[in-house]
Amino acid sequence: MTTFSQDDLRGATFHGVRLRGARFVESDLSGVVMRGVDLAGSDIDAPWLTDGESTLLVNGVDVAGFVEDELNRRFPGRSQRRAADPDGLRAAWGALERTWAATLDRVAGMPPGTVDVSVDGEWSFAQTLRHLVMATDTWLRRAVLEVEEPYHPIGQPNAEFASDGGDPTVFSAGTPPYEEVLAVRAERVGMVRDLLATVTPEELDVPRVNPWAPGHPETTRSCLHVIFEEEWEHHRFAVRDLDAIDRGAAG
Numbered sequence: 001m002t003t004f005s006q007d008d009l010r011g012a013t014f015h016g017v018r019l020r021g022a023r024f025v026e027s028d029l030s031g032v033v034m035r036g037v038d039l040a041g042s043d044i045d046a047p048w049l050t051d052g053e054s055t056l057l058v059n060g061v062d063v064a065g066f067v068e069d070e071l072n073r074r075f076p077g078r079s080q081r082r083a084a085d086p087d088g089l090r091a092a093w094g095a096l097e098r099t100w101a102a103t104l105d106r107v108a109g110m111p112p113g114t115v116d117v118s119v120d121g122e123w124s125f126a127q128t129l130r131h132l133v134m135a136t137d138t139w140l141r142r143a144v145l146e147v148e149e150p151y152h153p154i155g156q157p158n159a160e161f162a163s164d165g166g167d168p169t170v171f172s173a174g175t176p177p178y179e180e181v182l183a184v185r186a187e188r189v190g191m192v193r194d195l196l197a198t199v200t201p202e203e204l205d206v207p208r209v210n211p212w213a214p215g216h217p218e219t220t221r222s223c224l225h226v227i228f229e230e231e232w233e234h235h236r237f238a239v240r241d242l243d244a245i246d247r248g249a250a251g
Contacts, residue, residue, distance in 0.1 A: 025121075026159070030054075047233045075099065075236070081228040086204065089224060090196045096231050097189060103239060104182075110245070115178050119241040123156065126178050128238050129185045130156035134171075135230040136188040139223045140195065143208045154184050164212040192227060 049056060049064050056064045072079040077095020080088060107115060107125055115126040123131060134155030141150035153172040162168050204221040 045237075047229075071236070075232065078232050081232055082225055084204075084221065085201060086196065086199050089199070089204075089221075092228060093192060093196055096228070096235075097193070099235060100189075100231075103235065103242075106242065110242070114242075114245060116175065117241075117245055119244045122237065122241060125238055125242065126175070126181050127156050128234050129181050130154055130176075131158065132230060132234055133181075133184050133188050134161075136192065136227060138211050139226045139230075140188075140191060142211050143218065143223045144195070144220050152184055152188075154181060192224075196224075 080092035137150045141147040151170045208218040210216040
């Protein structure tokens with residue numbers, strides 16, 4: 001099987017090409033035009049589908065809004081993730097905590113070792129929780145609280161962490177015990193809850209420095225919105241893979 005890695009194929013034309021079973025990971029397919037294609041059984045995961053003016057036309061129908069509405073139906077509380085005022089943010093975080101609690105209970109009832117199973121090369125459940133620790137440390141501890149050394153070594157950075165200017169050596173190698181992951185994750189969840197418990201409208205408007213793009217303006221509110229997005233998207237990934245494990249489709 002041919003592998004294309006970091007190849008620039010912008011503007012390329014594929015005619016009569018067989019892509020059955022092909023896999024595109026972290027690839028930019030924006031603006032791609034497909035005509036007369038067979039998409040039976042295709043699986044598209046686009047977390048930024050509804051950002052800005054994004055559209056996804058299928059047979060001339062923009063399905064982006066339908067996808068967004070369905071995700072909000074499947075995950076009660078997700079629609080609150082961009083709340084603007086303190087009460088709305090507190091309610092939104094409460095919904096997230098309940099959602100994750102139910103998922104943690106589900107995982108606790110699954111076979112031993114489930115938390116370390118990777119589906120199709122994606123992060124395991126434990127790695128997902130570790131990444132959320134890193135995300136909270138980035139956007140709460142670093143951006144909002146301005147902690148000088150914000151990262152817990154148990155965090156799981158993504159592939160872009162180093163290229164964005166982060167130092168991957170702050171994170172420990174290996175696989176930490178799941179119980180330790182749960183404990184650190186609970187601490188970070190509590191940090192967000194504590195901030196939201198007392199935050200005022202004025203504090204939400206305080207300017208902050210974007211950890212990855214210092215020239216891009218942020219506020220306490222927008223930093224919290226990033227945390228909410230990370231939480232909901234990675235929860236969706238996690239339950240998708242748990243469903244695959246339940247079906248015996250992990251690999």
